[in-house]
Amino acid sequence: MGMTGVLRPGHAAVRVLDMKEAMHFYGEVLGLIETGRDSYGRVYYRAWDERDHNSIILREADQAGIDFFGFKVDSPATLDKLEADVRAYGYPTERIPAGDLLQTGERVRFEIASGHAIELYAEKGKANSPQMVDNPPPWNPESERGIAPIRFDHGLLYGPDIEKVQDFFVNVLGFYLTEQILLEDGKTQLAIWLACSNKAHDIAFVRHPEPNKLHHVSFLLESWEKVLRAADIMSMNRISIDMGPTRHGVTRGTTIYAFDPSGNRFETFAGGYQTYPDWDPLTWTWEEVGAAVYYHDRQLNPAFLEVVT
Amino acid sequence: MATHTVRFVETGETLACNDRLTLLQAMERLGRKGIPVGCRNGGCGVCKVRVLEGSCERRVMSRAHVAIEEESAGYALACRIIPTSDLCVTVIGKMGRAFARPEQDRKLTGE
Ligand code: FES
Ligand SMILES: [Fe+2]
Numbered sequence: 001m002g003m004t005g006v007l008r009p010g011h012a013a014v015r016v017l018d019m020k021e022a023m024h025f026y027g028e029v030l031g032l033i034e035t036g037r038d039s040y041g042r043v044y045y046r047a048w049d050e051r052d053h054n055s056i057i058l059r060e061a062d063q064a065g066i067d068f069f070g071f072k073v074d075s076p077a078t079l080d081k082l083e084a085d086v087r088a089y090g091y092p093t094e095r096i097p098a099g100d101l102l103q104t105g106e107r108v109r110f111e112i113a114s115g116h117a118i119e120l121y122a123e124k125g126k127a128n129s130p131q132m133v134d135n136p137p138p139w140n141p142e143s144e145r146g147i148a149p150i151r152f153d154h155g156l157l158y159g160p161d162i163e164k165v166q167d168f169f170v171n172v173l174g175f176y177l178t179e180q181i182l183l184e185d186g187k188t189q190l191a192i193w194l195a196c197s198n199k200a201h202d203i204a205f206v207r208h209p210e211p212n213k214l215h216h217v218s219f220l221l222e223s224w225e226k227v228l229r230a231a232d233i234m235s236m237n238r239i240s241i242d243m244g245p246t247r248h249g250v251t252r253g254t255t256i257y258a259f260d261p262s263g264n265r266f267e268t269f270a271g272g273y274q275t276y277p278d279w280d281p282l283t284w285t286w287e288e289v290g291a292a293v294y295y296h297d298r299q300l301n302p303a304f305l306e307v308v309t
Numbered sequence: 310m311a312t313h314t315v316r317f318v319e320t321g322e323t324l325a326c327n328d329r330l331t332l333l334q335a336m337e338r339l340g341r342k343g344i345p346v347g348c349r350n351g352g353c354g355v356c357k358v359r360v361l362e363g364s365c366e367r368r369v370m371s372r373a374h375v376a377i378e379e380e381s382a383g384y385a386l387a388c389r390i391i392p393t394s395d396l397c398v399t400v401i402g403k404m405g406r407a408f409a410r411p412e413q414d415r416k417l418t419g420e
Pocket of ligand 1: 346347348350354386388
């Protein structure tokens with residue numbers, strides 16, 4: 001088993017319109033653990049079973065959306081190598097000093113063809129949670145508070161030129177394509193799912209005319225039953241649900257799409273299969289695009305393609 | 310609890326709206342249509358309307374969709390306004406645009 005290079009999605013920085021409301025949602029309803037606040041007023045969270053200090057970073061702003069999406073790499077040497085590879089590919093990179101994000105080492109940031117700011121980093125402080133490391137119990141009070149996902153899992157981003165995005169992620173960052181949806185012509189991709197691990201996806205993109213848009217950040221739950229529990233908690237808290245509980249054809253995850261109090265979509269999901277890099281990607285044709293996204297309804301809701309932040 | 314009447318200029322349809330619900334909530338709760346529904350939280354912009362007459366309470370909404378000048382001209386996101394009088398509104402937001410195509414990608418990104 002060799003998981004090397006880019007390890008996983010490590011952090012996402014999300015803009016919120018009202019920090020107080022956002023903190024109630026992310027902290028109490030979603031049930032993430034607040035791990036810090038910085039001098040810019042950003043608030044940091046992690047999910048209960050994550051080992052690093054933070055994964056979701058909120059910033060109050062006058063518009064919703066995503067500031068950047070970061071991947072953790074296996075070592076500082078890999079960070080240097082990938083920085084050089086990204087530059088050689090033709091993308092300018094910026095080094096953001098260690099400590100700019102709490103407990104986070106140097107980050108290398110660049111913009112990809114879809115207009116998103118992507119970051120790589122090698123170091124993040126450990127979650128301060130000894131009870132999860134020494135003789136760890138299978139669950140604890142934090143794993144039961146609110147929706148309480150296991151981890152921040154992946155993102156779906158919207159923007160133009162997704163074939164260029166795929167080329168970059170595959171040929172520079174070492175990802176592989178796990179699934180795709182094709183348009184009527186049977187060639188042009190509407191959407192791509194990419195993995196750097198053996199999850200069915202670590203990041204995904206949908207073709208969209210406007211660059212740098214967020215469709216959702218996603219959080220992993222343990223079971224379909226927890227997905228139903230999440231839906232109950234959402235309704236009890238008047239959370240705006242977009243779709244679900246249902247199943248995605250793509251990745252086979254059981255899912256709910258809903259919106260945070262600033263209109264940023266998030267997903268809580270369970271399941272999906274394991275992949276390997278030597279597998280051929282799964283392809284969904286235009287005729288079955290509905291089932292690809294919502295397996296039971298077999299049709300898209302208009303919001304899937306058009307409601308983004 | 311006061312009830313206000315919201316009139317849509319395009320269709321002449323009216324909607325009763327109490328002073329605890331946003332315009333979008335009032336519409337959705339009655340199973341009515343007319344304003345596109347997206348995030349319901351002021352972020353995505355699909356529920357944009359212009360208030361031509363009347364007053365409402367406004368909650369924070371994304372500047373990406375309602376610029377300051379627009380706000381003073383009555384533009385708003387229906388999921389972030391609560392009518393405080395009878396209103397006359399026109400629907401600006403749209404859903405159901407064509408899918409993005411590679412050609413469109415290039416046009417919009419200026420390549
Ligand atoms: S529905 Fe998204 S801004 Fe109103
Ligand atoms: Fe997802």
